[in-house]
Amino acid sequence: MPILPESTDAVKNPSPQLRAVLTWVDAVTTSHDADKLAAVLTDDYTHYALPKSQGFPPYDKPSLVGFAQQVLMKMFLEYNTIVHEVIETQDKVVLHMTSTGHSSTNATFTSEVIIIAHVVPQEDGEYKIKTHSEFADTECMKNFFFEEMKRQEAAKTAASAAEKTA
Secondary structure, three states: OOEOOOOOHHHOOOOHHHHHHHHHHHHHHOOOOHHHHHHOEEEEEEEEEEOHHHOOOOEEHHHHHHHHHHHHHHHEEEEEEEEEEEEEOOOEEEEEEEEEEEEOOOOEEEEEEEEEEEEEEOOOOOEEEEEEEEEOOHHHHHHHHHHHHHHHHHHHHHHHHHHHHO
C-alpha cells in the first residue's frame, strides 16, 4: 500500500498501535505477505466485514490469512492509499482511507474504507490486532470486488481448459 504523501501526518511517524494496523493493510494490499499478516494478528483474532449485508462471515486468524492469500493478495496489483484520518486510544485504532488501483485482470477501482482495530500490547512493546472491523465501500464491493472475483474465476477456468487441450 504505498501510503501517498497526501496522507495525514500520523502515518509518517506511527505509534506502535498504528504500525500494527498499517502492517495489516500493507501485507494484504501491497507486499502480499501472508507471514507478515499472520505475525501481526493475535491467535484469537477476529475479522468483521461490515456492513454485514455484504454477506461475509467473521473470519478467525487462519481463515482470514487463507482468504487474503487465496483471494485478496492475488487480486490487487496496484493499491494506492491516502489515510485521511487516524483516531487512536491505548487499545483502538480507527483509520479513514481512500484507495485507488487496479487488479490482476487490469480492472480499476476506487474505494473508501473505515477500519476499527482493537490492538493489544506484546511483551516486546509492539502491538498485535485482536479484532478488525472493516466498513467497506459498498459501491466498490458491488461494482469491483464481486465482479473481479467472477473475472478471476473465468480466467482460471480458461487457463485450466487451455491446459487440458495442450
